Amino acid sequence: MSQSIPLCLADSLREGQARGFDPDNSGQATVIALRYRGEIFLWRNVCPHLGTPMNWRRDAFMDPAGEKLVCFAHGAIFEPDSGLCIQGACLGQRLTELNGYIDARGWLMLTESDKYETGNAK
Numbered sequence: 138m139s140q141s142i143p144l145c146l147a148d149s150l151r152e153g154q155a156r157g158f159d160p161d162n163s164g165q166a167t168v169i170a171l172r173y174r175g176e177i178f179l180w181r182n183v184c185p186h187l188g189t190p191m192n193w194r195r196d197a198f199m200d201p202a203g204e205k206l207v208c209f210a211h212g213a214i215f216e217p218d219s220g221l222c223i224q225g226a227c228l229g230q231r232l233t234e235l236n237g238y239i240d241a242r243g244w245l246m247l248t249e250s251d252k253y254e255t256g257n258a259k
């Protein structure tokens with residue numbers, strides 16, 4: 138059975154901005170939400186290289202230009218829209234995309250099941 142969890146108002150995500158969320162109250166951001174070229178994407182905050190979180194401090198996921206996702210453990214670089222690693226130790230591997238949607242009130246909702254479903258927030 139799946140349920141939906143509100144993350145933030147979709148409009149609060151600026152272009153090129155990523156934020157981390159902890160929908161399981163685990164004490165660690167497990168979900169990345171970002172806006173890239175007008176669309177919102179949801180990724181699991183797990184680097185395919187060593188399975189660690191990508192950020193070194195809160196919401197630090199993107200490069201300074203807001204164009205690429207960066208794993209700050211060893212510097213792997215990912216495309217924000219495909220999750221593909223284009224440089225670094227996990228070259229050619231992908232982040233895990235999560236399901237979500239924007240509800241009628243404008244909230245970005247994460248669709249969660251027993252195990253996160255993969256998909257997108259479009």
Ligand code: FES
Nearest residue numbers: 184186208211213
């Ligand atoms: S854990 Fe992400 S690049 Fe090594």
